[in-house]
Amino acid sequence: MTDEAQLKKELLEELGLASLPPDKQEEILIKMTEVLLKRILVETMEKLSEADREMYEKMVDEKSEPEKIGEFLKEKVLNYNEMVQKIILDFKEEMKKVE
Amino acid sequence: MSEQSNSGGQEKNNNNETDDFSRERGEVLCRIDEVNKLLSDLQIEDGEAYQKNEKRALKKRIKKAFNQDIASKEDMNIWLRSIEGLEKDVADFCKDVEDWKSLDPEQKERIKEKSKQGRKMRGGAAARDGRGKEGNSQPVVDANSKTSKDTKTAPEDLGVEPALVNLENKSEEEDISSGSKNNTEVGIIIEKQEKIEEIRALVREKRRSYAREDYANTNHFKRLKSILGLGDKQNPFNSKETFAYQKYQEALNELRNLEIQSLKDDYSNIDSLPENKKETILAEMKQRMGELATFFGLDEKIELAGARTDARTEAWVETKAGKFADVALKKSAEMINWYRKLDPKIKIAISGTLLAAGGVAAITGAVGIASTVASAKMIQRCIGGTVTGAGIAGGLEARSRKKAKNKIEDDKNEIIGKEEWTEKFNALNDYCDKEIKTFHESLQKEKNGATKRKLLGAGVGVFVGSGAAADCLRYGFSWVGHTETFGKVKDVATGFWKNSGASGIVRAGIESVKTHNPFSSPVVEIPDSESTANTSSITENMKPVEVISEVNLDPNESLLVEAEKSFADLNSPKTVEVEAPDAKIVDVPNPEVNANIIEVEIPKGGSMEKVMIQQLQEQGISKKEAGKFAHRMALKYAEEHNISFAELNHVEVGDVLKLEINPNNPEGMKIANLERVSVANVGGLDREIAALSAKEVENIQEIAEKFGGDDLSSQISEAKNLVGEEYEQAYCRIFANVAKNIFNGHETSLEALREIDAKEYIESGYGNNPKIGKLLEYNSHHSAGNFIEINTNENMKNWTMRMIGEMLKSGGIEMNGRPN
Numbered sequence: 037m038t039d040e041a042q043l044k045k046e047l048l049e050e051l052g053l054a055s056l057p058p059d060k061q062e063e064i065l066i067k068m069t070e071v072l073l074k075r076i077l078v079e080t081m082e083k084l085s086e087a088d089r090e091m092y093e094k095m096v097d098e099k100s101e102p103e104k105i106g107e108f109l110k111e112k113v114l115n116y117n118e119m120v121q122k123i124i125l126d127f128k129e130e131m132k133k134v135e
Numbered sequence: 136m137s138e139q140s141n142s143g144g145q146e147k148n149n150n151n152e153t154d155d156f157s158r159e160r161g162e163v164l165c166r167i168d169e170v171n172k173l174l175s176d177l178q179i180e181d182g183e184a185y186q187k188n189e190k191r192a193l194k195k196r197i198k199k200a201f202n203q204d205i206a207s208k209e210d211m212n213i214w215l216r217s218i219e220g221l222e223k224d225v226a227d228f229c230k231d232v233e234d235w236k237s238l239d240p241e242q243k244e245r246i247k248e249k250s251k252q253g254r255k256m257r258g259g260a261a262a263r264d265g266r267g268k269e270g271n272s273q274p275v276v277d278a279n280s281k282t283s284k285d286t287k288t289a290p291e292d293l294g295v296e297p298a299l300v301n302l303e304n305k306s307e308e309e310d311i312s313s314g315s316k317n318n319t320e321v322g323i324i325i326e327k328q329e330k331i332e333e334i335r336a337l338v339r340e341k342r343r344s345y346a347r348e349d350y351a352n353t354n355h356f357k358r359l360k361s362i363l364g365l366g367d368k369q370n371p372f373n374s375k376e377t378f379a380y381q382k383y384q385e386a387l388n389e390l391r392n393l394e395i396q397s398l399k400d401d402y403s404n405i406d407s408l409p410e411n412k413k414e415t416i417l418a419e420m421k422q423r424m425g426e427l428a429t430f431f432g433l434d435e436k437i438e439l440a441g442a443r444t445d446a447r448t449e450a451w452v453e454t455k456a457g458k459f460a461d462v463a464l465k466k467s468a469e470m471i472n473w474y475r476k477l478d479p480k481i482k483i484a485i486s487g488t489l490l491a492a493g494g495v496a497a498i499t500g501a502v503g504i505a506s507t508v509a510s511a512k513m514i515q516r517c518i519g520g521t522v523t524g525a526g527i528a529g530g531l532e533a534r535s536r537k538k539a540k541n542k543i544e545d546d547k548n549e550i551i552g553k554e555e556w557t558e559k560f561n562a563l564n565d566y567c568d569k570e571i572k573t574f575h576e577s578l579q580k581e582k583n584g585a586t587k588r589k590l591l592g593a594g595v596g597v598f599v600g601s602g603a604a605a606d607c608l609r610y611g612f613s614w615v616g617h618t619e620t621f622g623k624v625k626d627v628a629t630g631f632w633k634n635s636g637a638s639g640i641v642r643a644g645i646e647s648v649k650t651h652n653p654f655s656s657p658v659v660e661i662p663d664s665e666s667t668a669n670t671s672s673i674t675e676n677m678k679p680v681e682v683i684s685e686v687n688l689d690p691n692e693s694l695l696v697e698a699e700k701s702f703a704d705l706n707s708p709k710t711v712e713v714e715a716p717d718a719k720i721v722d723v724p725n726p727e728v729n730a731n732i733i734e735v736e737i738p739k740g741g742s743m744e745k746v747m748i749q750q751l752q753e754q755g756i757s758k759k760e761a762g763k764f765a766h767r768m769a770l771k772y773a774e775e776h777n778i779s780f781a782e783l784n785h786v787e788v789g790d791v792l793k794l795e796i797n798p799n800n801p802e803g804m805k806i807a808n809l810e811r812v813s814v815a816n817v818g819g820l821d822r823e824i825a826a827l828s829a830k831e832v833e834n835i836q837e838i839a840e841k842f843g844g845d846d847l848s849s850q851i852s853e854a855k856n857l858v859g860e861e862y863e864q865a866y867c868r869i870f871a872n873v874a875k876n877i878f879n880g881h882e883t884s885l886e887a888l889r890e891i892d893a894k895e896y897i898e899s900g901y902g903n904n905p906k907i908g909k910l911l912e913y914n915s916h917h918s919a920g921n922f923i924e925i926n927t928n929e930n931m932k933n934w935t936m937r938m939i940g941e942m943l944k945s946g947g948i949e950m951n952g953r954p955n
Contacts (some may be wrong), residue, residue, distance in 0.1 A: 047487065047490060051490070052433065053433075056429065060426075060429070062479065062482075062483050064433065064434070064437065065483060065486040065487070065490065066479075066482050066483070066486060067434075067437050067438075067441075068437055068486065068490065069474070069482070069485060069486040069490070070441070070471055070474065070475075071437060071440050071441040071444055072490070073471065073474060074441070074444050074445070074471065075444045078444065078447055124490065127440070128490065130436075130440055131433075131436065131437065131440070
């Protein structure tokens with residue numbers, strides 16, 4: 037099995053989706069991703085100060101480069117990458133069936 | 136501000152509000168009118184009985200919406216949401232009808248043939264999307280009919296699965312639309328489908344209510360009160376959260392019963408079918424059972440997680456009045472809509488990236504997810520590329536160490552593997568019942584943080600830190616398997632930037648994620664965010680969350696008495712300063728009554744251990760032994776809930792100790808829960824705490840150093856590394872400590888403050904810090920123009936807490952006590 041297939045298999049097993057039909061797997065993954073994206077967004081917004089939120093809005097409205105926005109967030113929010121990572125991992129825990 | 140001008144200003148505001156309300160109502164009525172016209176103009180071909188039924192059902196909904204009584208803003212919000220759903224349903228129905236008309240006779244014939252092979256049919260768009268009480272329904276297919284012209288099938292090509300109709304063989308030649316027997320059966324099926332859709336809508340509504348109550352109760356009240364040592368009275372039979380949870384469970388149970396009954400009804404007709412068809416139908420039924428198990432075992436959990444996220448978003452928005460709240464909602468809606476409009480393969484690729492690698496260094500958050508995806512560097516990592524680095528193997532190895540859990544598959548196999556179908560149904564029923572009951576626990580566990588990352592754990596640290604994470608991201612995207620996706624992702628991502636920040640997503644352009652699985656909850660389409668009030672994702676018939684505020688205090692509760700007492704404790708110079716207890720939430724047990732759980736109220740002069748000793752003695756244990764067991768129980772409970780023994784022992788009269796007793800093993804008694812008596816809320820301050828930003832964190836540190844010393848400073852440093860609800864907990868804790876220190880250090884100033892009239896204070900320039908005056912002004916503004924009558928402990932506490940909250944937010948202020 038290729039590394040890619042292995043990783044995919046492990047993710048699906050991790051999330052308890054391995055036994056589902058492929059279309060159902062995709063459907064579930066998409067739903068999970070939507071919830072996750074929203075959570076990350078909420079966390080990020082909460083961490084920004086009022087002034088920073090205005091700056092963010094301005095950057096988006098001015099169609100700033102995505103990398104620039106990413107850098108901005110990393111600068112304004114402490115340990116941003118780790119924060120996002122933790123959100124994702126906590127979410128995955130929530131989704132797993134833990135006895 | 137004089138009372139007259141104040142009331143004049145209020146009257147003007149009221150008039151403006153009434154005008155806005157009327158205008159909004161008028162706009163909504165126009166929308167209903169447009170939808171009605173659209174539907175009226177839709178021509179349905181002769182013989183399409185099912186479509187005609189559907190049109191009638193939609194007409195009924197329109198009429199009901201038009202005659203809706205709207206008396207308040209809350210009614211308006213609910214109405215708006217239902218109208219949005221109605222517009223979507225009508226649009227979908229019209230599209231389906233037109234699509235069917237556009238098919239040539241050969242295509243229609245082919246579709247009818249397919250349905251003759253006994254494909255199962257679910258009722259139309261509404262069943263697909265799980266939307267609405269009377270959603271789109273598609274014609275029913277006669278699974279046994281030999282004549283194509285007789286059947287009115289829901290074309291699979293239109294994305295709808297045909298419903299199963301078990302007709303007797305002799306009726307094969309009858310025209311479904313005209314035969315009275317068939318019409319009755321069709322009618323029954325329609326009714327059944329409609330009922331199921333109705334209950335699905337109810338589940339969505341109750342899920343949302345529960346998520347909101349759960350979040351509000353746990354996140355704000357419970358934590359803040361518990362860390363202030365004021366506890367939280369929770370009568371499991373009366374609390375809003377428990378009530379909401381019960382209603383949610385009831386709705387889920389009703390849905391489960393309906394779905395299983397539907398399966399049973401279909402099964403009961405199996406014997407009348409020829410053998411070859413029987414096998415097909417049985418196979419489909421097994422699939423349906425599996426889907427049902429998946430729904431209750433997984434889909435609904437995801438929906439609940441989503442609802443909780445929404446509740447949190449809404450709570451955050453509610454605390455942040457002002458323009459950015461709307462912007463944040465809009466961005467959230469735009470981001471989700473952007474994601475939904477992506478090619479499915481790209482959606483999956485993004486899912487894989489996020490979920491497979493657990494975030495990883497290259498991802499810079501959802502607000503930048505689009506930016507991340509658009510980043511050429513990210514795309515390069517994610518699409519194709521070569522495998523490099525030993526770190527990858529390290530990461531994969533970490534993953535392979537986990538034992539895969541495949542509980543759903545095991546459970547499904549167990550259900551389907553039963554010999555008798557009666558046993559299958561019973562097993563399915565039991566499984567769904569069990570899953571429904573676990574929702575509360577799983578939600579509480581998530582909040583508790585009790586489910587720490589065990590699986591990826593250190594592996595992720597290695598994974599990320601080694602630098603291999605970025606390279607490994609491509610594995611998530613490589614599922615796509617086509618290098619041409621590179622260009623598509625970039626274009627799509629660029630498209631997001633073109634659209635975002637513009638006038639908003641055109642409603643008609645939004646495509647819901649359709650699902651063919653009728654058991655899965657719909658992916659709710661986020662309507663045009665500009666039209667939403669205070670909510671992000673919208674479903675029909677939702678009640679807006681009740682904003683917890685002072686005005687909602689129940690004067691009959693004993694809370695006020697306890698509040699006064701607690702406040703006096705805070706204010707008393709004799710108060711021993713104890714670090715606020717950890718705000719981590721105790722597991723809230725399933726509210727079902729458990730015959731082995733007893734509740735004992737702490738009496739005057741009583742203590743936890745005394746109560747436990749007494750109960751143990753009643754179970755037949757000697758006093759000496761009972762003392763040891765009680766102490767051990769308390770220690771264990773404190774350890775499990777991460778609170779100090781001293782804090783656990785600090786109980787108030789009226790607190791309720793819940794003990795789990797095993798009559799066969801008295802020594803096995805344990806503490807199930809300790810419910811502290813609640814106090815009056817402290818207004819919106821809890822929400823303000825929840826909304827503290829990183830900058831405000833730094834400000835708190837300065838105050839903490841001024842008032843609290845090293846201990847608080849280190850707490851704040853620790854808290855900076857937390858996220859989500861742990862972050863809120865930590866700041867609640869820190870805030871409480873600061874507040875207590877201030878109270879204890881300046882109790883005499885509170886007495887002095889009692890005598891102050893805010894207006895006089897401001898005008899005379901009392902105090903050498905203008906910010907004090909500003910705060911008082913703020914406070915008087917927020918109390919509808921009048922300074923709060925600080926003639927009770929309750930008001931004093933609320934007033935002072937609000938002032939402290941403002942201090943923290945503004946970055947520190949000299950609270951020097953007496954005015955000059």
